[in-house]
Amino acid sequence: QTGSANTNPSDSADDEYITSVSIGTPAQVLPLDFDTGSSDLWVFSSETPKSSASGHTLYSPSKSSTAKKLSGSTWSIEYGDKSSSSGDVYTDVVTIGGFSVKTQAVESATKVSTQFVQDTVISGLVGLGFDVGNQVSPRPQKTWFSNAANSLAEPLFTADLRHQETGSYNFGFIDTSLAKGTIGYTPADGSEGYWGFTATGYSVGGAKLNRNSITGIADTGTTLLLLPDNIVDAYYNNVESAQYDDSQEGVVFDCSEDLPSFSFGVGGQTITISGDLLNLTPIEEGSSTCFGGLQSSADIGINIFGDVALKAALVVFDLGNERLGWAQK
Numbered sequence: 001q002t003g004s005a006n007t008n009p010s011d012s013a014d015d016e017y018i019t020s021v022s023i024g025t026p027a028q029v030l031p032l033d034f035d036t037g038s039s040d041l042w043v044f045s046s047e048t049p050k051s052s053a054s055g056h057t058l059y060s061p062s063k064s065s066t067a068k069k070l071s072g073s074t075w076s077i078e079y080g081d082k083s084s085s086s087g088d089v090y091t092d093v094v095t096i097g098g099f100s101v102k103t104q105a106v107e108s109a110t111k112v113s114t115q116f117v118q119d120t121v122i123s124g125l126v127g128l129g130f131d132v133g134n135q136v137s138p139r140p141q142k143t144w145f146s147n148a149a150n151s152l153a154e155p156l157f158t159a160d161l162r163h164q165e166t167g168s169y170n171f172g173f174i175d176t177s178l179a180k181g182t183i184g185y186t187p188a189d190g191s192e193g194y195w196g197f198t199a200t201g202y203s204v205g206g207a208k209l210n211r212n213s214i215t216g217i218a219d220t221g222t223t224l225l226l227l228p229d230n231i232v233d234a235y236y237n238n239v240e241s242a243q244y245d246d247s248q249e250g251v252v253f254d255c256s257e258d259l260p261s262f263s264f265g266v267g268g269q270t271i272t273i274s275g276d277l278l279n280l281t282p283i284e285e286g287s288s289t290c291f292g293g294l295q296s297s298a299d300i301g302i303n304i305f306g307d308v309a310l311k312a313a314l315v316v317f318d319l320g321n322e323r324l325g326w327a328q329k
């Protein structure tokens with residue numbers, strides 16, 4: 001068995017990717033943010049305070065004949081940007097891309113931070129990290145993918161995120177036609193809950209790869225490519241108008257700049273992110289100053305290959321072999 005779901009950028013900056021997920025009987029369809037950097041499936045619900053819930057699509061367990069309260073269980077989670085949510089837990093049928101998990105833990109939000117309240121294009125997250133990262137207590141729950149893995153044709157899923165166009169999350173199979181290059185595999189470390197791996201080097205503008213181990217995570221829930229300062233500086237030294245903008249908390253430059261590409265080595269392959277994928281968006285509507293897709297990871301203590309990097313590749317999250325595959329798109 002397999003599953004295949006389309007995913008769409010949430011806005012003109014490809015800030016997040018939205019995927020429709022069916023929950024309960026009859027199906028309640030919610031727009032959710034798939035996040036390989038966390039391991040909880042949580043949703044805005046009939047239990048979310050009305051003031052916080054307005055504008056969001058809600059899951060109502062009381063309207064689902066297959067919903068069951070997981071009595072005594074609660075959850076609480078905080079994301080990299082200090083956003084947070086918490087609540088209680090139901091089990092229900094959850095269908096993604098035509099594949100159904102009958103008894104999936106669906107974490108219902110009784111509290112959500114302002115970032116989620118304001119982000120009305122999504123109504124929750126689907127964690128696609130490793131089960132060890134699940135935040136339900138007293139008994140941690142399995143992710144949707146972990147529950148599905150043994151029934152899928154292959155215990156893997158792929159992410160094909162695209163700039164301003166529809167991409168896909170495929171479960172149980174690899175559609176190699178989505179990529180131009182060969183898939184290079186490298187070991188994945190799931191011990192912290194996310195998909196950790198080590199890139200072997202980087203280069204700017206098509207130059208020869210600098211051999212340089214870069215340990216980081218493949219994180220569909222993070223917008224940017226976040227790397228060490230020495231690499232960020234090496235890149236922006238090639239961008240005439242680049243400067244750090246305190247208010248934007250990142251490097252900005254003239255939108256008219258012709259940005260160099262950025263490449264990284266992984267699994268014996270080289271993934272090249274084109275210059276235009278590295279110009280994320282004007283800092284404000286109509287501004288001629290643009291925000292860089294490559295930013296520093298210095299103050300977060302971990303390197304994150306987020307959507308800016310993932311957009312350049314077809315990425316295989318291979319649980320069965322504990323490995324990550326990357327192919328140029």
Ligand SMILES: Cc1ccc(-c2noc([C@H]3C[C@@H](O)CN3)n2)cc1F
Pocket residue numbers: 016033035036037038078079080081083115116119122125219220221222
């Ligand atoms: C409003 C909002 C805030 C954060 C996130 C969010 N989702 O995934 C992540 C990254 C960071 C790390 O925590 C795991 N993956 N961050 C999504 C939101 F819609």
